[in-house]
Amino acid sequence: MxxxxxxxxxxxxxxxxxxxxxxxxxxxxxxxxxxxxxxxxxxxxxxxxxxxxxxxxxxxxxxxxxxxxxxxxxxxxxxxxxxxxxxxxxxxxxxxxALDSDLVEAHSHACSACEMVWRRARAEDDFAAVRGPLATVLDLTREIAVTKSQAFGCSPYDALLDAYEPEGSQAAIAAVFDDLAVDLPGILDDALAAQGPAPIPPNGPFPAARQRALAVRLMETAGFDFHRGRLDTSLHPFCGGVPDDVRITTRYDESDATGAIMGVLHETGHALYEQGLPADWRDQPVGRALGMSVHESQSLLMEMQACRSRAFLTYAAPIMADMLGDGGSGWDTETLYRLYTRVEPGLIRVDADEVTYPAHVILRFRLERALLSGDLTLGDLPGAWRDGMRDLLGVTVPDDRDGCLQDIHWYDGAIGYFPTYTLGAMTAAQLFQAAVQAVPSIPDDLARGDFGPLLGWLREHVHALGSSVTAAEMLTRATGKPLDAGVFKAHLRRRYVDRAV
Amino acid sequence: MxxxxxxxxxxxxxxxxxxxxxxxxxxxxxxxxxxxxxxxxxxxxxxxxxxxxxxxxxxxxxxxxxxxxxxxxxxxxxxxxxxxxxxxxxxxxxxxxALDSDLVEAHSHACSACEMVWRRARAEDDFAAVRGPLATVLDLTREIAVTKSQAFGCSPYDALLDAYEPEGSQAAIAAVFDDLAVDLPGILDDALAAQGPAPIPPNGPFPAARQRALAVRLMETAGFDFHRGRLDTSLHPFCGGVPDDVRITTRYDESDATGAIMGVLHETGHALYEQGLPADWRDQPVGRALGMSVHESQSLLMEMQACRSRAFLTYAAPIMADMLGDGGSGWDTETLYRLYTRVEPGLIRVDADEVTYPAHVILRFRLERALLSGDLTLGDLPGAWRDGMRDLLGVTVPDDRDGCLQDIHWYDGAIGYFPTYTLGAMTAAQLFQAAVQAVPSIPDDLARGDFGPLLGWLREHVHALGSSVTAAEMLTRATGKPLDAGVFKAHLRRRYVDRAV
The missing domain is CATH 1.20.58 (Methane Monooxygenase Hydroxylase; Chain G, domain 1)
Incomplete structure (x- = not known):
């Protein structure tokens, strides 16, 4: 035997x-x-x-x-x-x-078909054109959610969420988001009052090859191992590949040097997580990253907590001036800091700053739950989007292209994904605070371009754990408490109202 | 039911x-x-x-x-x-x-292990170091050959050959190669006498980016569809990918502009074959290329028959001068033609010219059959190599690094592959002759940079057939006769002795 x-x-x-x-x-x-x-x-x-x-x-x-x-x-x-x-x-x-393969296949085909229609519908600002395909996606997604919810013994939305955020719960997320939604308008008003007039950015053009050279240098500074990864270009920046061969991408705008650099540092945060996963468990599920919110926390910790800080910009400003500046102005630390911490309510999630970003996510979280439950019909979606943007951010949505057509997620069948962005932002704030409490030199280290102490702490408390614990356990062990929106709110006030970090 | x-x-x-x-x-x-x-x-x-x-x-x-x-x-x-x-x-x-998976796996592991040892053994000119691993590879290859030969009802060598050259037979190849081996020494002597003193090549350096731009331009001229393929760099140039997404690679020597360009045109020949395979049969075996000799015929037809011709070089010389020349000398058609048709017996197969290349292949074909049958022991291999090179090309092999250690094939378990190079060269000569007989304007077309008529003929008579006929049937239909070494020999005389094409 x-x-x-x-x-x-x-x-x-x-x-x-x-x-x-x-x-x-x-x-x-x-x-x-x-x-x-x-x-x-x-x-x-x-x-x-x-x-x-x-x-x-x-x-x-x-x-x-x-x-x-x-x-x-x-x-x-x-x-x-x-x-x-x-x-x-x-x-x-x-x-x-939980799912039979006919349902999986039908959903996959519906998503591909809908995504193709959506690309044209968005370009032509024509929500009506994609409403039918989206209804099919939504019906099949609901069937998947209900089927899984019966197998898992949870709500349909939680069954979808679990694919992106293991053990996540909409009730817990709603509580945290509602808390945030109460305080964000006040923080936003105070931030807008505190930030002063818009800074004058450096003058371009900034050749892509020089932006790339700078990006590579800052990736190396942050700890990216080019022996186990690459930097390339693509239309939509992302982090892909595998832990010992991480592929990150960006795109270069030759008229604006600030976007690509910070985008690369964001993806570098994802990449450092992958490169730091436990090598002994490469092929096994436990060796992989925790859910999407923890992954997003690593990119946002790198971008928002570390690299948009005045400390890091003190280090980066002369390097950026040297590699991109051609002797021009706008490369001093304070101008870069003001550029990188500028707050402005807007229509588009992916262009949003750190203060207004959660409102975009909260709107989508509310709407996608209502769509899934049937409380909101697709016919009412564009109006609900406009109402939500006015209530949460005070902006007027002029059309659906910059409204409910802007993101690919729903049209590609990804319902339950959006909350992970803001869960990630809050997790990032909490982890960074704990790291600095444990290693108080971290801000000074970043000001010298030394990411070693920060990365060492992340390696030990996040990366090397793989999926050996849940996201909630990791956070509690690393920071002494479960997810706490207060830390994120305090971070927003310190940076955008006090303008201290 | x-x-x-x-x-x-x-x-x-x-x-x-x-x-x-x-x-x-x-x-x-x-x-x-x-x-x-x-x-x-x-x-x-x-x-x-x-x-x-x-x-x-x-x-x-x-x-x-x-x-x-x-x-x-x-x-x-x-x-x-x-x-x-x-x-x-x-x-x-x-x-x-035919093979059980244990044997396949043992062979695969033995090849990987042997290849690793071979890399160091070659660098250190130490055949003894790799003799043991090579013996293991050879034993397992022999076991595979014998097992397959029993299943297929053919000789062990033919069973290996069949994986690279469907329906190929060592008896038929030996007859053609023996015929070639008789006449090649005379052609070589006459070619050496006819070619005159070595031309003075253009002066470098030639920046890689400019070589690449030239390569892309000539690939487009030859008919490569960049909508369905790419050009990149790698240590060992090759053609990979899939028919609608062909990836060819090259490497650039900034001190010599001639090598990479002709290497790219060689790989372009492979790529045009892939891009021309029948689109209706993409996923099926019949939609794929015929064996390795036909594939090699397409690269050699492009490189040797078309692009090293005086006709094509008439077209290419001013473009090369413009894109690489910086006003220097050596870019006239005649100098380039003399550079690209230079004959010189040497030690290394991959550096060999068109006249001496077959001798390298004939040696390997003879030795690998003797190794497989047991007529030649590994201990006697280095000596047999030296004897063969002296007899076939009159060169003295100073060490094993530039002798029996130079090629990866045997150390990676590929026995039965070598003959396809020279079968490809002969097939190329025969196909090109038939194309020119059918479309007499082809040389003039090439002199104007118009590959359309040649490519059109290849598409119809080779590429679009996929594997719907055998290689022998394709050749007979396209050229009116089976493989005939005489056409290749006549080509060698016309180019290297008469220096006419």
Whole structure:
């Protein structure tokens, strides 16, 4: 009789699944950063086949049997990491096994079709054109949510959320967001009053090659390991690849040097998390990052907490002046700090500053729950969007292009994703505060371009944990308390009202 | 009862296998052209898993059953292309199903291990260091050859050859090569006497960016579709990717502008073949290229027949002077023609000219058959190499680094591959002759930079056929006769002795 344990069989199967997922990661990066247009159909075939094989390998009946046997007979003898690994396996399996493959495929096709229509509908400001395809996506997403909710014993929205934010709960998020929503308008008013007139930015043009050289230098300063990663260009910046081969992308605007640099530092935060994941568990679920909010916390900690600080800009300003400035003005620390901390209510989420960003997310969180439950119809979505933007940010939405058509998420079937952005911002503030409390030299270190102490703390308290604990456990262990909106609010006041950091 | 035919099931399975193979193609390209060193282990895992899944999907018992049923019950009702597709499926299946997966895996590991030792052994000129690992590779390759030969009913060498050159036969190759070997020394002597003193090449340096711009321009001239492909850099130039997304690579020597350009045009020949394969059969075996000798014929036709000709160089010389020359000398057609047709017996195959190249291949073909049969021991290999180089080319081999250690092939388990280079050169000469007979304007067209008529002929007579016929059938239909060494010999005399083309 074969004596291989059920858990060992699971490890072998999940290693294969990990390799398949990693291959998809590289092919997705290539699609965005390298692939010529003509390759689209072949690539779609490659990705669909890899995803379908992964789904099959994960949902074969033997996997459920192995999970049952390992949990029943073997879990007690496993170490902490292996037990956490087994839990992560069960989570992945639950999400895949809850749905039959016809539903998965129908949803996938509906999302692809809707996304294509959405691209034109957004360009032409024509919400009516995409309403039908979006209704189909929403119906199928609701079916997925309801099916999973019955299997998991939770609400439909929480069942969707769980795919992005393991153990997340809409009730907990709503409580934190409601708290934020109360205080944000006051912080925004105070920030607008405190920031003074708009600074005069440096004069371009800024050649892309020189922006890239500066970006590479600052990535290295921040600790990015180019032996295990690359920087390339793509239309929409992102962080992809695999932990020992992290691919980040950006785009360069030759008339504005500030955007790409901070975008790269944002993606560098994601990349440092990946590069710092536990090497001993590369192929296994427990070796991977926690959910999306923790991933976003790492990029926002790097960008918002560390790199937009006056401390870091003290270090970066002369380097930026040297590599991009050509002797022009606007490269002093104070001008850069004022540019990088400018607050202005606007229509577009991805262009929003740190103070107004949560309002964009809170609006989407409220609307997507109402859409899912049926309390809001698609016909009423554009109006609800306008009302929400007026109430939360005091801005008037002139059209749907810059309103409910601006983000790809819903049109691509991603409901339950938006809250992770603001959960990430709050987590970032709380982790950075704890890091500075533990290592008070961190602001001075950043002012000297030394990221070592900050990165060392993050490696120990976040990156090296992989998924061996939950996001909530990680945060509580690292900061002494669960997620607390107060820390984020205090950060906003210190930076944007006191203009102290 | 499910009425899906066995052949339709095979088509669906082979489409999946095609997608997996294409994914491997992109990941292999990325490994060589993009991947940072640190990504090697993760990539090895991705590729091993994809290959292992492919092997499993191809050798599941159902595939053999479907093949039997389709051949028995359905073949008569299929059209020509579908019948050819079914034959190609059977061929792929035969190669995979002949071997048990333990042998495949042992061979794969032995090759990886041997290749690693070989890299150092070559650098240190230490054949003894790699003799043990090479013996293991050879033993396992022999086991594979014998096992397949029993399944296929052919000689062990032919069983290996068949993986690179479907329907190839060592007896037929030996006859052609022996014929060549008789006449080559005389052609070489006459060529050396005819070529005159070495020309003075243009003076560098030649910045890589300008070489690249020239390469892109000439690729476009030759018909490469950048909507469906890319040009990048890698240590060892190659052509990879997939038909609608062909990735070719080169490397730039800033002190010599001639090498990279002709290397790119060589790879462009491979790429044009891929881009010209029948679009209706993308995912199926019949839609893929014929064996390696036909593939090599397309690169050598482009490089040797078309682009090293005086006609093409008449067109290219002023463009090269303009894009690389900086007003210097050596950019006239005649100097470039003399540089690009220079003959000199040497030690290294990959640096060899068109006249001496076949001798390198004939030596390897003779030695690898003797190694496989056991007539030659590894201990005697270095000496046999020296003897062969002296007899065939009159050169003295000073060490093993530039002798039997120079090529990766045997150390990586590729026995039966070498003859395809010279079969390709002969096929190229024969196809080009037929193209010019059919379209006499081709040399004048090339002298105007118009590749349309040549490419049109190749598209119709080679590329668009995919694998719907055998290589021998393609050649006979396109040129009116089977492979004929006489055409290649006549080409060598016309170019290198008469110096007429």
């Amino acid at each position: 074969d004596s291989t344990s059920a858990y060992d069989r699971l490890k072998a199967r999940f290693a294969r699944l990990g390799h398949l997922g990693d291959a998809v990661g590289v092919l997705d990066w290539d699609l965005a950063a390298m692939m010529p247009e003509g390759g689209a159909e072949a690539r779609a075939g490659q990705l669909a086949t890899l995803r379908s094989i992964s789904h099959d390998l994960l949902t074969l009946p033997e996997v459920g049997d192995w999970l049952d046997a390992a949990e029943r007979d073997e879990a007690a003898t496993l170490g902490d990491w292996d037990r956490a690994n087994l839990r992560a396996m069960r989570r992945e399996w639950r999400h895949a096994a | 499910d009425s899906t035919s066995a052949y339709d099931r095979l088509k669906a399975r082979f489409a999946r296998l095609g997608h997996l193979g294409d994914a491997v193609g992109v990941l292999d390209w990325d490994l060589a052209a993009m991947m940072p060193e640190g990504g090697a282990e993760a990539r090895a895992g991705q590729l091993a898993t994809l290959r292992s899944i492919s092997h499993d999907l191809l050798t599941l018992p159902e595939v053999g059953d479907w093949l039997d049923a389709a051949e028995r019950d359905e073949a008569a009702t299929l059209g020509d292309w579908d019948r050819a597709n079914l034959r190609a499926m059977r061929r792929e299946w035969r190669h995979a199903a």
